[in-house]
Structure formats: C-alpha cells, structure tokens
Amino acid sequence: MFRPGNDGYQQATLTNDGFWPDLELEDFQRARSIPPDISHHTVSQAMLTAVGEINESLEAFAASKQRAGYQTAAAVPGPSMKGESVLLARYKKAVYARAKADLMGEFAAISRREENTNQDAPQTKASLLAEAAVALRGIKGLGRVGVHLI
Incomplete structure (x- = not known):
C-alpha cells in the first residue's frame, strides 16, 4: 500500500527475501532523485524488478554466506558507517541503479511533456547499468573489470 508523504514521495516497504534487507521506496526516490x-x-515495479534481478544474480553469494552462518546480509562482518555495512551499501547501490535505469523511459516521457529533449538518456541508462554491474562485482569479490572466454 502506498502512502504519500507530505512531499509526494511514497512511504512503502519492499519486503525482501530474508537475507537481503527490506527497502523503502521513499529512500530510493530521494537517493536517486526520482521525481514524485x-x-x-511504475516506481514500485521498477524497484521490485530490480530486486528480483539483483537477488537472482547474488543467489550463490547469499547461499555461501548462509552456509558460513550468516543468516542475513546485515550479519556479514565488514566496514560500516552509521549502521550500514559496505555489503548493504553495495546491494542498495546495485538495486537503486538498476531500478533507475528501468525508469529512464519515464524521465524521457516527462521531459517531452516539459519540452526538454533529454538527449543523454541512453548514456545515462548505460552508465546506471554499469554502476549496478560494478556494485555486483564488488559484492561477489571480483574486480571492477573482467574478461570472460566464450
């Protein structure tokens, strides 16, 4: 259920799978400058889809941490700031970047209504998807760039 706040952002919680944290729609909107x-x-569907894709990509990682005795991502030790670990920060970064990339078409539609061509949309979407990929690689312990044989 969506509950609009005083500033138009939605107060709704995306319930995650138990290992990864629940996410607040309002936090995503504010962190990624998603217009209210x-x-x-549409915003909630982008978040839900992004969480599904990211969680799928991290299934093996989550399973290995659970086998090691960490039942939630928040329990995995590592550097943290203000109660949030680097693992959770990377997870949110990956989800938020992927969700915003999915919403780029919405930004273009709003820009057209406002008579702004928004010619950077393809580059921005590509950079958001790259940002999500880098965050995922960091979670998996891989370098920023990799080469795969076909």
Missing part, C-alpha cells in the same frame, strides 16, 4: 510525479506504481 512519476507514477508510484
């Missing part, structure tokens, strides 16, 4: 006038259903 974009359909709240």
Whole structure:
C-alpha cells in the first residue's frame, strides 16, 4: 500500500527475501532523485524488478554466506558507517541503479511533456547499468573489470 508523504514521495516497504534487507521506496526516490510525479506504481515495479534481478544474480553469494552462518546480509562482518555495512551499501547501490535505469523511459516521457529533449538518456541508462554491474562485482569479490572466454 502506498502512502504519500507530505512531499509526494511514497512511504512503502519492499519486503525482501530474508537475507537481503527490506527497502523503502521513499529512500530510493530521494537517493536517486526520482521525481514524485512519476507514477508510484511504475516506481514500485521498477524497484521490485530490480530486486528480483539483483537477488537472482547474488543467489550463490547469499547461499555461501548462509552456509558460513550468516543468516542475513546485515550479519556479514565488514566496514560500516552509521549502521550500514559496505555489503548493504553495495546491494542498495546495485538495486537503486538498476531500478533507475528501468525508469529512464519515464524521465524521457516527462521531459517531452516539459519540452526538454533529454538527449543523454541512453548514456545515462548505460552508465546506471554499469554502476549496478560494478556494485555486483564488488559484492561477489571480483574486480571492477573482467574478461570472460566464450
């Protein structure tokens, strides 16, 4: 259920799988400058889809941590700031970047209504997807760039 706040951002919680943390829609909107006038259903679907894709990509990682005795991502030790570990920060970064990339078409539609061509949208979407990929590689303990044989 969506509950609009005083500033138009939605107060709704995305319930995650138990290992990864629940996420607040309002936090995503604020962190990634998502305009409150974009359909709240559209924003929530982008978040839900991004969480599904990221969680799928991290299934083996989560399973290995659970086998090691860490039942949640928050329990995995590592550097932290203000109660959030680097693991959780990377996870949110990956999810938020992927979700915003999915919403880039919505930004373009709003820009057209406002007579702004928004010519950077393809580059921005590509950079957001790259940001998500780098965060995922960091979680998996891989370097920023890799080469794979086909």
